[in-house]
Amino acid sequence: xxxxxxxxxxxxxxxxxxxxxxxxxxxxxxxxxxxxxxxxxxxxxxxxxxxxxxxxxxxxxxxxxxxxxxxxxxxxxxxxxxxxxxxxxxxxxxxxxxxxxxxxxxxxxxxxxxxxxxxxxxxxxxxxxxxxxxxxxxxxxxxxxxxxxxxxxxxxxxxxxxxxxxxxxxxxxxxxxxxxxxxxxxxxxxxxxxxxxxxxxxxxxxxxxxxxxxxxxxxxxxxxxxxxxxxxxxxxxxxxxxxxxxxxxxxxxxxxxxxxxxxxxxxxxxxxxxxxxxxxxxxxxxxxxxxxxxxxxxxxxxxxxxxxxxx
Amino acid sequence: xxxxxxxxxxxxxxxxxxxxxxxxxxxxxxxxxxxxxxxxxxxxxxxxxxxxxxxxxxxxxxxxxxxxxxxxxxxxxxxxxxxxxxxxxxxxxxxxxxxxxxxxxxxxxxxxxxxxxxxxxxxxxxxxxxxxxxxxxxxxxxxxxxxxxxxxxxxxxxxxxxxxxxxxxxxxxxxxxxxxxxxxxxxxxxxx
Numbered sequence: 224x225x226x227x228x229x230x231x232x233x234x235x236x237x238x239x240x241x242x243x244x245x246x247x248x249x250x251x252x253x254x255x256x257x258x259x260x261x262x263x264x265x266x267x268x269x270x271x272x273x274x275x276x277x278x279x280x281x282x283x284x285x286x287x288x289x290x291x292x293x294x295x296x297x298x299x300x301x302x303x304x305x306x307x308x309x310x311x312x313x314x315x316x317x318x319x320x321x322x323x324x325x326x327x328x329x330x331x332x333x334x335x336x337x338x339x340x341x342x343x344x345x346x347x348x349x350x351x352x353x354x355x356x357x358x359x360x361x362x363x364x365x366x367x368x369x370x371x372x373x374x375x376x377x378x379x380x381x382x383x384x385x386x387x388x389x390x391x392x393x394x395x396x397x398x399x400x401x402x403x404x405x406x407x408x409x410x411x412x413x414x415x416x417x418x419x420x421x422x423x424x425x426x427x428x429x430x431x432x433x434x435x436x437x438x439x440x441x442x443x444x445x446x447x448x449x450x451x452x453x454x455x456x457x458x459x460x461x462x463x464x465x466x467x468x469x470x471x472x473x474x475x476x477x478x479x480x481x482x483x484x485x486x487x488x489x490x491x492x493x494x495x496x497x498x499x500x501x502x503x504x505x506x507x508x509x510x511x512x513x514x515x516x517x518x519x520x521x522x523x524x525x526x527x528x529x530x531x532x533x534x
Numbered sequence: 535x536x537x538x539x540x541x542x543x544x545x546x547x548x549x550x551x552x553x554x555x556x557x558x559x560x561x562x563x564x565x566x567x568x569x570x571x572x573x574x575x576x577x578x579x580x581x582x583x584x585x586x587x588x589x590x591x592x593x594x595x596x597x598x599x600x601x602x603x604x605x606x607x608x609x610x611x612x613x614x615x616x617x618x619x620x621x622x623x624x625x626x627x628x629x630x631x632x633x634x635x636x637x638x639x640x641x642x643x644x645x646x647x648x649x650x651x652x653x654x655x656x657x658x659x660x661x662x663x664x665x666x667x668x669x670x671x672x673x674x675x676x677x678x679x680x681x682x683x684x685x686x687x688x689x690x691x692x693x694x695x696x697x698x699x700x701x702x703x704x705x706x707x708x709x710x711x712x713x714x715x716x717x718x719x720x721x722x723x724x725x726x
Contacts (some may be wrong), residue, residue: 304674
């Protein structure tokens with residue numbers, strides 16, 4: 224089995240077998256614990272519907288095997304406006320087990336979010352529309368794609384210029400690339416944002432808005448994910464003809480788990496039943512995002528089954 | 535309903551609010567050159583932000599609840615305070631006649647330059663609700679994305695304010711207060 228395929232298999236197997244340590248071979252095994260960052264990603268989560276609770280339960284189950292410490296929220300965190308009741312029903316209750324375990328959530332704002340969320344402590348926004356933070360080898364940039372004005376673009380450029388992290392991960396609500404029929408690619412946003420992402424070497428961009436899962440083929444060295452189905456699904460909404468899709472999944476709700484070491488960023492997208500619908504890795508040393516993915520559009524794999532890896 | 539703290543600061547805020555109404559429809563404003571009109575607009579924005587900040591400082595001084603954990607929120611109290619201080623606010627107080635035509639022209643030209651599908655995508659996301667100055671942004675309504683390239687062309691605003699669309703109207707939204715502080719009607723074409 225090729226080394227790349229083996230690593231991918233090991234990652235999947237690690238999740239399924241319940242291992243908690245990184246399992247990417249000798250290099251990762253010898254890495255200091257501080258160099259490993261593991262985080263989950265949810266988008267358009269705040270519906271309060273049964274599906275959100277089921278995704279949350281699947282996250283909890285996954286965390287027992289793959290203990291992520293952070294959750295990135297890709298916007299539409301609380302549908303229907305801000306209220307204490309909404310925060311309880313659409314955030315605190317579904318994610319209670321994770322919150323009780325000390326998992327920290329970092330939110331970005333979607334078009335259905337109220338500005339009041341900026342001051343909601345558990346979202347860690349510190350009153351700001353956009354912010355950055357660092358964990359281990361990863362710099363995270365949370366953006367407000369609802370209102371990409373001069374000041375935000377200037378702030379982002381300054382932050383990216385100063386970033387010395389191995390991995391740069393940006394997350395925000397509106398996808399620069401999407402093959403979904405409901406919204407699709409935000410081309411206007413892409414025109415102003417993408418040049419900065421490319422210039423400063425952002426490797427991963429996570430967005431929601433479209434209620435599907437999609438990993439795009441790398442665009443100018445950036446790997447884009449759409450994960451907007453953590454609260455509700457728009458079944459069958461992924462278009463087939465965009466030519467952008469590496470892996471798409473629009474048959475169940477999803478979340479992502481990502482693990483970054485100094486050299487490798489591994490990802491898995493999982494469904495409500497913890498079925499792996501996509502997995503792969505990005506190798507930092509290659510300087511170019513080399514993504515090996517697996518899974519098929521609309522066809523989640525059963526738990527316990529390793530995924531086919533393209534040659 | 536207004537909080538006690540909001541009532542207490544009305545008087546001082548009224549003083550700060552005066553520049554927002556005085557001269558809003560003055561002959562000087564109508565004759566302003568493009569450069570002057572932007573400067574005039576910036577002055578109006580600055581005056582509004584001064585009022586906003588005055589209200590914020592007073593409310594914080596009164597230990598108003600800044601946390602989003604329940605009870606009367608800071609934002610609601612802030613909106614009450616600003617609304618009271620600007621009881622006489624009318625459309626055009628900030629987006630004054632000297633600058634309004636230019637802003638409308640920028641919005642319309644930006645939209646016209648886009649492909650039809652892109653135009654429709656922008657318009658489709660705009661909530662269709664009636665708009666009045668001093669109303670709060672409708673609770674639970676989504677915020678339509680203001681196209682980034684249009685934002686780069688419009689006169690810059692202070693962080694406290696944003697350009698947004700509601701219905702066919704361009705509004706100035708006080709982000710912290712969730713308050714519509716001014717508007718330009720018929721900025722957008724009718725959504726097909």
